[in-house]
Amino acid sequence: DGGITQSPKYLFRKEGQNVTLSCEQNLNHDAMYWYRQDPGQGLRLIYYSQIVNDFQKGDIAEGYSVSREKKESFPLTVTSAQKNPTAFYLCASSLNKNSNQPQHFGDGTRLSIL
């Protein structure tokens, strides 16, 4: 089955550490996205990539970094500069950058600070 795989499902981080969340898709989609979901705030866009080797900041990019070296992979690094990293992180993809394309979501990674 085609889909989006996020790993790990749960992740714990110590203060001052960087952590990387994995997102892989086998849908052959061009565009990929990272969102953060907090209670009462819905989904907020962190970074997005419309094509390999290109990515753009979303609304809350500070303290995060991404790479898009391969079409199927879009890892997110939560750096020590992110002051409030505890959240549920969702990765998504869409066929292309056209605005009428729906997004397909992974199951998410829940990050907690120890």
Next chain:
Amino acid sequence: AQSVSQHNHHVILSEAASLELGCNYSYGGTVNLFWYVQYPGQHLQLLLKYFSGDPLVKGIKGFEAEFIKSKFSFNLRKPSVQWSDTAEYFCAVNSGGYQKVTFGIGTKLQVIP
């Protein structure tokens, strides 16, 4: 900038009741509108979408939504809810020529048997 408002944050209904979840957006130009649903323990999935044509859009599981341009609204409806409709529902809007979607804060629907 585009924004989305969902007015009902938590809705509790009995089975067979009718449902309407409000969604309003702020962008005045051409928009694409979506409703996504997240069932307990599952990933977010598309319920329905509008980008042109008939403003009354039908989605999966008997849901529909009506785009009313003059009211900047895209309300979600279902005539008769089931216990299995218990989930969180997100309205989303995309304006302009690129794929930057803005989501509402979500509405949690609880259907009581």
